[in-house]
Amino acid sequence: MNFKIMPKSAFADWVDRLIGSYRVVGPKRKHGQYVFDELRGVEGLELHYPTSVLPPKKYLVPQKEVLLNYHLDGSRLEIASKPEPTVILGIHTCDIHALKLFDRIFSQGFTDQHYQAHRDSVILVSIECLEMCGPNAYCRDMGTASATEGFDLHMIDLGDVYAFNIGSQKGADLFKGFRQAFDAIDTDVDQINHVLATKWDNFPYRLDFDVHEMPALLHESFNSTLWDELGQKCLACGSCTQVCPTCYCFDVTDEVDLLMEEGQRVRRWDSCQIHEFAMVAGGHNFRERLALRQRHRFMRKGKYQMDAYNMVGCVGCGRCASACLAGITPIDVMNELCARQQCSELEPFASVVAEVAA
Amino acid sequence: MSFLLEEVKQSDSIYMPIPARITAVSTLTAEEKLFTIELPHELSLEHDPGQFVEVSVLGVGEAPISITSSPSRSNGTFELCIRKVGDLTKVIHNMDRGDIIGIRGPFGRGFPVERFRGKDILFVCGGLGMAPLRSLVNEVLDDRGNYGRVILLYGARSPGDILFKEEIREWDARPDVAVHLTVDRPSDDWDRKVGVITTLFPDVQVDPRNTVAVVVGPPVMYPYVLKELKTLRIPKGNIWFSFERRMKCGVGKCGHCQLNHIYTCQTGPSFNYAEIEMLEEAFS
Ligand SMILES: Cc1cc2nc3c(=O)[nH]c(=O)nc-3n(C[C@H](O)[C@H](O)[C@H](O)COP(=O)(O)OP(=O)(O)OC[C@H]3O[C@@H](n4cnc5c(N)ncnc54)[C@H](O)[C@@H]3O)c2cc1C
Ligand code: SF4
Ligand code: SF4
Numbered sequence A: 001m002n003f004k005i006m007p008k009s010a011f012a013d014w015v016d017r018l019i020g021s022y023r024v025v026g027p028k029r030k031h032g033q034y035v036f037d038e039l040r041g042v043e044g045l046e047l048h049y050p051t052s053v054l055p056p057k058k059y060l061v062p063q064k065e066v067l068l069n070y071h072l073d074g075s076r077l078e079i080a081s082k083p084e085p086t087v088i089l090g091i092h093t094c095d096i097h098a099l100k101l102f103d104r105i106f107s108q109g110f111t112d113q114h115y116q117a118h119r120d121s122v123i124l125v126s127i128e129c130l131e132m133c134g135p136n137a138y139c140r141d142m143g144t145a146s147a148t149e150g151f152d153l154h155m156i157d158l159g160d161v162y163a164f165n166i167g168s169q170k171g172a173d174l175f176k177g178f179r180q181a182f183d184a185i186d187t188d189v190d191q192i193n194h195v196l197a198t199k200w201d202n203f204p205y206r207l208d209f210d211v212h213e214m215p216a217l218l219h220e221s222f223n224s225t226l227w228d229e230l231g232q233k234c235l236a237c238g239s240c241t242q243v244c245p246t247c248y249c250f251d252v253t254d255e256v257d258l259l260m261e262e263g264q265r266v267r268r269w270d271s272c273q274i275h276e277f278a279m280v281a282g283g284h285n286f287r288e289r290l291a292l293r294q295r296h297r298f299m300r301k302g303k304y305q306m307d308a309y310n311m312v313g314c315v316g317c318g319r320c321a322s323a324c325l326a327g328i329t330p331i332d333v334m335n336e337l338c339a340r341q342q343c344s345e346l347e348p349f350a351s352v353v354a355e356v357a358a
Numbered sequence B: 001m002s003f004l005l006e007e008v009k010q011s012d013s014i015y016m017p018i019p020a021r022i023t024a025v026s027t028l029t030a031e032e033k034l035f036t037i038e039l040p041h042e043l044s045l046e047h048d049p050g051q052f053v054e055v056s057v058l059g060v061g062e063a064p065i066s067i068t069s070s071p072s073r074s075n076g077t078f079e080l081c082i083r084k085v086g087d088l089t090k091v092i093h094n095m096d097r098g099d100i101i102g103i104r105g106p107f108g109r110g111f112p113v114e115r116f117r118g119k120d121i122l123f124v125c126g127g128l129g130m131a132p133l134r135s136l137v138n139e140v141l142d143d144r145g146n147y148g149r150v151i152l153l154y155g156a157r158s159p160g161d162i163l164f165k166e167e168i169r170e171w172d173a174r175p176d177v178a179v180h181l182t183v184d185r186p187s188d189d190w191d192r193k194v195g196v197i198t199t200l201f202p203d204v205q206v207d208p209r210n211t212v213a214v215v216v217g218p219p220v221m222y223p224y225v226l227k228e229l230k231t232l233r234i235p236k237g238n239i240w241f242s243f244e245r246r247m248k249c250g251v252g253k254c255g256h257c258q259l260n261h262i263y264t265c266q267t268g269p270s271f272n273y274a275e276i277e278m279l280e281e282a283f284s
């Protein structure tokens, strides 16, 4: 591994230099919560934050994104302009893992060039969490409490200095011409290893079973009565999917200006928890009942994405639990399923339909 | 000549529609019209029966529509049978010869005709399912010598709702096609069966060893038809369905069309029963 060491006293200078060349965003405190927002300087940047309300996915798949611009008479039909180069500072490792899933989804089969354009425009600077961010997180269980790839730079807080793991040339270039970042020497590497190795005690397991059993557990739980119980509680607000770093489902609509001359085809975040999500012409709704929508959500997180993309669809960030007014939390759901299925007795589950998915 | 799908893929956006011209419009029923579409001259559609295109109108929106013409009859043009149900389909119904609409596709997996050759074919169709199925029926009939018996069971709400009446009359008149029709609500001059699609099954005898069944219709129909086909002892791998879910993007990204973990816009819409019988959401 290739590390740079930067004294914390130099960090503000570095951020200022970045702001000179890029749009720079990072976690900031707002109304008692933390949100990723544009930085004007290092002040306001909170690298020691529990978690953000929305994950940085909003810079890769914006809540509302223009795909095409056109004149209604068809005389003009253009692809939306490319996003501006953006450095995202202070990304937690769970969110880095989530972006790896996005990379796969948006490139498998057809390439989504709009995602790709955003992906190419961002430089990801993540930071190692040294303690758990809150009671709803279960990143230790999901294997996302640390990251060795997927970032351009990865920061580790060593007290007086930051260590930067260089993940790509794009990341290395952020130090170009900056004199206060030094190549790590052996004692630095020892310290990095020490900090990383001792952090694990701060990350308790919160699931009662191993993540590798999750697909099997969900498979066995397809007809569980728990889905009905969740359906009774859920308000179908869609907050859980909005805040989720691995949720990307979208709707595509056309919007027209008041003069009825110019228009845009836009995509916006959609949610499988909303009533119309799976409704088709003729009024048939494949997931009419809330119980079916809740089941779909958890199946997707713990099993379907595994079947389709060979990656788990949840990174254990806990945001959905914090956002849910009905108090539905994935830790409780998974552990309850485990209790009802006596999941320690489950056979590992080889997907019966992997062939179809391939 | 290049293929539309290549053009769509090579564009800088997979969501960019290719402008195409409506060259003919005809009224099929009170709710459905048939549109003939011509692509820009250097492009061809090259579809399989059962595939769909994303059809769009600027300022209105986009929707998945099955290609109803067969590959065997696509002389540079193709046909769409569109039911008026909402915003976009209403606007399309008001369009005329010469108007431009956007097309992306063809998307999805169609029916694998090469697997059907030499077999007896039992088509089971409900309502608007005739739109995608007609593509396959004509493909089979235009290559009639390569198939055994051809049987069509078609159920519609009323005689007035039957799609492609002229064509079905022609099929019915052929000695090598058996057409069985039923409607839920008969008119006074209706002399065929009355009732749901399953009322036609007692009239059908098949050699299960050599029969492929292709079922296209509304989702409520599928479990009942499946039961009949199991009674006929047709092998699971020879029972084909089209699974139409809500679709938006057509390219496996938007998540709307999921059936368990499967994106029906990519791996489907056509599946055989052996492929999906383990998927709990298939017949929901
Ligand atoms: C693979 C596939 C093939 C299809 N083939 C045909 C065809 O050959 N002919 C035809 O007339 N229709 C077909 N449809 C259905 C057609 O896509 C919908 O009727 C159309 O999207 C409605 O658009 P709208 O703007 O007019 O209606 P809207 O105003 O959007 O809505 C009206 C109704 O249509 C439903 N609906 C909306 N969007 C979709 C969607 N993307 N998919 C399914 N239902 C939707 C809504 O739930 C609502 O009940 C097909 C659908 C699929 C998935
Ligand atoms: S499902 Fe919940 S815990 Fe898992 S990644 Fe999404 S928001 Fe985080
Ligand atoms: S946040 Fe909670 S109440 Fe809202 S849709 Fe999700 S599970 Fe239901």
Ligand code: FES
Pocket: B246, B247, B248, B249, B250, B251, B252, B253, B254, B255, B256, B257, B258, B263, B264, B265, B266
């Ligand atoms: S229609 Fe968007 S994923 Fe299938």
